[in-house]
Amino acid sequence: MTTIDGEVAPGFEPVREAFTANFARHGDIGAAVCVYRYGRPVVDLWGGVADPETGRPWTRDTLQLVYSATKGATATAAHMLAERGALDLDAPVAKYWPEFASNGKADIPVRWLLSHQAGLIALDQPVPLNQALAWHPIAAALADQRPVWTPGTAHGYHGRTWGWLVGEVIRRVSGRSPGRFFADEIAAPLGLDFFIGLPASERDRVSRMVYRRPDIDLTTVPTESLPEKLREQVAAWRDPNSFSNRAYAVTDPAEIDFDSPEVQAAELPASNGIGTARALARMYAALIGEVDGVRLLTQETLASATREQTGGKDQVMLIPSRFSAGYMLPTDTNPMTGPNAFGHTGRGGSLGFADPEHGIAFGYVMNHIVGGSGDVRALSLVNAVRMSLSK
Secondary structure (H helix, E strand, O other): OOOEEEEEOOOOHHHHHHHHHHHHHOOOOEEEEEEEEOOEEEEEEEEEEEEOOOOEEOOOOOEEEOHHHHHHHHHHHHHHHHHOOOOOOOOEHHHHOHHHHOOOOOOOEHHHHHOOOOOOOOOOOOEEHHHHHOOHHHHHHHHHOOOOOOOOOOOOOOOOHHHHHHHHHHHHHHOOOHHHHHHHHHHHHHOOOEEEOOOHHHHHHEOOOEEOOOOOOHHHOOHHHOOHHHHHHHHHHHOOOOHHHHOOOOEEOOOOOOOOHHHHHOOOOOOOEEEOHHHHHHHHHHHHOOEOOEOOOOHHHHHHHOOOOEEEEOOOOOOEEEEOOOOEOOOOOOOOOOOOOEEEEOHHHOEEEEEOOOOEEEEEEEOEEOOOOOOOHHHHHHHHHHHHHHO
């Protein structure tokens, strides 16, 4: 039996039960979940093992890499600049980043970068990984890249490139790297244990990830034996030139070791944020209300930031997706706690979101990277929050 530490406010006991069940039945190894309601924590739980190789336990201060849940933090930075009048989301990207105008991109607005509509999911020539970690070479390559579809006519998840695209705009406008801007303007005022670019001094607190391989490699299954709804996706996975594969092959090598110190120390604003569930929940709480006197965006800015920009079939994921200017919006597979919620998932199961209708902010992080339709850990926790709200 995994020991669960932390606290739960009266009425939110179902979340503790669901969190415990995630270890007993759904494969969690080390994890944490935090829920804020109306600016105050009502759930703050953690448990399990941070490093299965050494047996190091998960503690209150264990840090976890959250993959694409980082995008919610980076989008927040962009909207703070917009609220201050430093960034116009409807202005061309080239207004702030002149080199970006090449190869038919002169009229792409900043908003389309945030909402995955720019058609810049891939690079014709992948950049060596060490150059991508150094930032400027891959930003220059994206500035030179021609879109793979007519910008604004479709949307497709810019899984890797989104961070450099949005991050370079933040850098050009603020004069600070996106990680530095986040640290100064969001993490420091709120006291968040969350980093985009991990300081060496924090390295020992980071958990070690465990990757579960799928039980069946669907790419080896004959097409006629696949369920109809999976055939298009599997065909894309088999094709190295598909958008589904090219979107994650922008570096050489394409596979990135997110456990490595070099990757964790770099700034990858799409995918290498490292922090606690508490930090994710607290950030989202400060987006929908005050947290200890700090609010990140006004109600007017938040309404604009979370308004749907695009939806329907995603050209990369090949499933329905919905995006505002930077945040994921609820779908059948990720309903969050209501239709007005917004946030972002991360590879393997992590999730951060806010629901202004219910005053809820949520963060879940874990080191067992599972993912896929069979992973019910985050959903079970969200359902438990819904159950708590209904009581």
